[in-house]
Amino acid sequence: MLLVDPGSGAAVALADVVTGGAEDAPEAELQRQQVETDTAPCETLDALAGQLRARRRAAADAAERENCQVVALATSPLAVSPSTMPKERYLRMAEEYALTAQEQLTCGCHVHVRVESEDEGVGVLDRIRPWLPVLLAMTANSPFWQGRDSGYASYRHQVWGRWPSAGPAEPFGTPKVYHETVQAMIDSGVLLDEGMVYFDARLSRHYPTVEIRIADVCTAADDAVLLAALVRALVETAAREWRAGDPPRPVRTELLHMASWRASRSGLEGHLVHPVSLRPVPAEEAVRALLDHVTPALTDLGDHRAALDLTGRLLERGNGATRQRRTYESTGDLTAVVRAAVEQTLGDRPAGRRRV
Secondary structure (H helix, E strand, C coil), X not given: CEEECCCCCCXXXXXXXXXXXXXXXXXXXXXCCEEECCCCCXXXXXXXXXXHHHHHHHHHHHHHCCCCEEECCCCCCCCCCCCECCCHHHHHXXXXXXXXXXCCCCCEEEEEEECCCHHHHHHHHHHHHXXXXXXXXXXXXXXXXXXXXXXXXXXXXXXXXXXXXXXXXXXXXXXXXXXXXXXXXXXXXXXXXXXXXXXXXXECCCCCEEEEEEEECCCCHHHHHHHHHHHHHHHHHHHHHHHHCCXXXXXXXXXXXXXXXXXXXXXXXXXXXXXXXXXXXXXXXXXXXXXXXXXXXXXXXXXXXXXXXXXXXXXXXXXXXXXXXXXXXXXXXHHHHHHHHHHXXXXXCCCCCCCC
């Protein structure tokens, strides 16, 4: 999340003090204008929703002690000059990647889902690839960049795509190929370390999980819960296909890049690339295709009704980008956009076995 001034809504460089002190304080990230929160593994969406709101509240309390606020926006609507956290790794990144790192003030939402083995994990990664752009469209929450409308629903995705390892990856087939690919990327000298493997979805370095990283951070906590529900069901669906010996669909990575670009540009307004036909369809049709694809898993996990309800509400009111633009259209004031998002970050109400 971003740290912002309560009066102007501008991003403020206070992460080094906000992240100190209390045990439940948020963690620092690349830039001093942002902080990171997480949740413990959860079995149910209700548990996840409760933890998510509690962590947001704790982060807000920590920020308030330093006379600032937290807001779940994927980019700052107002102009900002990011300042890098004074940690050795981050300073090396700022030096090596120059403007790409120096401008990189973006906030995403990562979902981890437990898998039984790396074999299953790679099987999942290879099978979820065509569905990830739909998740980006649903969570798109960054229409403004440096004080102007970017024309994109998720401009964060465009900025994030400047990293050399960002975006979709080719199918790997086996953990051996996955790890050999990662090592080759590091050995090339382009990446500093394994932590800079920024695939849209990857095997976690520290946990027995796959990590889906394509989404913008969601202002509405309900949208983050929906994202987690769909990601868990997508992982479960892919794992079942892998166990059954069903091969992944052979979708070219170039087409996935274009599907993600379309999702970044349009969000839920206009057309998306259909995950199966790879043809343009109204955004709601692509969302319904994703829901249909994961319905058996959602049902078995007990999440189907909640996912339908949350999806319906999302389609009715729009994603974060739509809500930001709606506020700006009614006020003509980007400060008002930030203030509304601050309230929404801590608002909303809960939704209701693979852990997420």
